[in-house]
Amino acid sequence: MSAPPVVPAIFWDHEPVQRALAERHLGRVIRAYRCHPYHGRIALPQTVVAGWLGITQAQLSRVENGPPLVHLDRLAHWAKLLRVPPGSLWFRLSGQQHWPDASPMSGEAICAHADDQGIERGDRATVAVNVEQAPSQGGGATDRRRFNVMAALAVLAAGGHTYLLPGPPAEVPGSIGIGQVRLASSLVDDLRRADAAAGADLLCDVAMQAHTRLSAWAARASYSREVGDALQSALADLSIEAAWLAIDADRRSEARPYLHEAITRARIADDPQVEVRALTHLSLLIRESQPGESLHCAEAALRISAGWATPRLTTLLHLRRAPAYAVLGDFSGFSREMAKARRELDRGPHEDDQGFVHFVNAQELNGIEGLSYLALGRPERAVRSLRSITANPSPRHRRNQVYYTVRLSEAAYQQGDVNEAARVALDALPAVNQINSKRVSQHLAQVRGILAAPQQATTTTRQFVDAYDQAVGV
Known part of the structure; x- marks a missing residue:
């Protein structure tokens, strides 16, 4: 997040924001902005917002907790930067009476x-x-x-x-x-x-x-x-x-x-299509705890969908089987299913694709490959696969991208590069706060726990742990 996001109009109706505006204290407005539930379960770090405003984290802390600002130029600049509705302000902005329409969350x-x-x-x-x-x-x-x-x-x-x-x-x-x-x-x-x-x-x-x-x-x-x-x-x-x-x-x-x-x-x-969707999700659900049964679910879905499955659906079913083989330690089975998944994905989309396969793309294939290599105890290959996702992000599937970025941090740690693990985790922190997926936030919490150990202490790991603790209020 290199700049403030465009927020919906309802954002400014939030009671803490309204209260801060009524108090004519822009520092408290900024604090309410950071802690707004729009950004996710965890508040935006002061370091991120301070970067937007062009000040240090310590200066922002004083702005939020000190007396109200009185310098009109700074008030106007920060209000415009955050797109505070002009009608809610206690001072007039020159040259702009309204902001562009807010985009959806x-x-x-x-x-x-x-x-x-x-x-x-x-x-x-x-x-x-x-x-x-x-x-x-x-x-x-x-x-x-x-x-x-x-x-x-x-x-x-x-x-x-x-x-x-x-x-x-x-x-x-x-x-x-x-x-x-x-x-x-x-x-x-x-x-x-x-x-x-x-x-x-x-x-x-x-x-x-x-x-x-x-x-x-x-x-x-x-x-x-x-x-x-x-x-x-x-x-x-x-x-x-x-x-x-x-x-x-x-x-x-x-x-x-x-x-x-x-x-x-x-x-x-x-209704075989609905049954295949259910089996696909069941295969995902039990992959870690019952990988053998996960394989059977995906195999049943392949059998039921034979004759009408589109290439993307078939790709997904092979991507359900590949990591299950990896959890079982079967490298050849994993490699075989990944090869089939790549072949099917190369056939491209189809007019009969069901809505639930919209996320099946090259990013997902690389992500599943990376997770499988982690399960197989090959973190160096996992890093290579997962890094390709951060290098070529898919904006339409942001949650999956954030999830695989957090898993890249885990892979970097398992490879022995704690500083890289901390850098990746720090970059992912603001996005994890926004997507409201406990599955993702739990993995980031595990990374924090690992990197907080005394034997992992470096300048970079301490920077991530401090930012994480500040964001979650530890």
């Missing part, structure tokens, strides 16, 4: 569905606040959760899914038609959009709540046989999405029942 279309419906930005914010009335806690964990979940709920409410959302049970029809099944199916797409923007942490609670309500509705409503098959597929898809969010939020024990349910529902509906 993390560069992703957080409210794409809402935009399709013609809902204005302010209306989306109102919908979100009406859906969840979590209390503000001055920038703490509860407030961060509220902001991120509000973003997701805004998308779901705009898509017409209010009866599935947290809160008092809403009145639902006594019968289900195909139109309502399509609406329920679109919920999965909306959850994916929200996940791409806000991250899986605690968003999985929203998916699980929606799954519970939709399942309860389906159990007591009446519908035709045709609608019943479509409904089973929709429920299976929602189960798969809830499982994925649980995996990325590092709540893996909660994911497996959803995937077993998805497989059962897919078989009831005779």
Whole structure:
């Protein structure tokens, strides 16, 4: 993050920001900005924001905690730099009455569905606040959760899914038609959009709540046989999405029942595509703990999809098998599956590609290769594969890029280069704070624990550990 991000308009409605603006203290505005839940579970480090402002970390600390600034030039320059809305300021800015329209969070279309419906930005914010009335806690964990979940709920409410959302049970029809099944199916797409923007942490609670309500509705409503098959597929898809969010939020024990349910529902509906999706996620979930079973799941998915699988789907299934072989210590099996994955990926995209394979690209292939080499105890090869991701990032798949960057730090440490491990981890720290993936943040916490050991102490490792501790409030 070499410059301040463009933030959505709702950013400035955050209570600590509003309070700091009312106090006419730009230093406190900057502190509220750093600690805003938009940036993730962990506040932006003072060193990062100080770099934007052109001052040192120590100077920024004095600005945040000292008396209010009175120099108009500096006030105006910093307000413009952070894009503080001019109407919220207690002084006039020259030459600029408004900022450009804010982009969605993390560069992703957080409210794409809402935009399709013609809902204005302010209306989306109102919908979100009406859906969840979590209390503000001055920038703490509860407030961060509220902001991120509000973003997701805004998308779901705009898509017409209010009866599935947290809160008092809403009145639902006594019968289900195909139109309502399509609406329920679109919920999965909306959850994916929200996940791409806000991250899986605690968003999985929203998916699980929606799954519970939709399942309860389906159990007591009446519908035709045709609608019943479509409904089973929709429920299976929602189960798969809830499982994925649980995996990325590092709540893996909660994911497996959803995937077993998805497989059962897919078989009831005779829907092999949904069954393959469920098996693909199950193979990922159990790879470390049950690599043999993980292989069988991917093999079953290959068998079921024979004749209709696109090259990208086949690539993904081979990429599920390759690391499972690596965990088992089978280098030849790993090499064989990686060769098949490369061959399939080279065939390119297909018009029949399912939405859930959108992330299958060269970056993902290199990432899986790197993780497999780590499992095989070959960190030097892992570093080579994982470094290719940081050298050629894929902006559309930022979470995966950040995940593999953190794993590159682990590989560098295992290779014996603690300074490189610390440099990579320090570069990844701001991005990890933003994506709200506990799966990723847990790996970075492990890196911090390793590099904080006295025997690893160097100037670079201390710099990373200090930055990490300041960011998480240790």
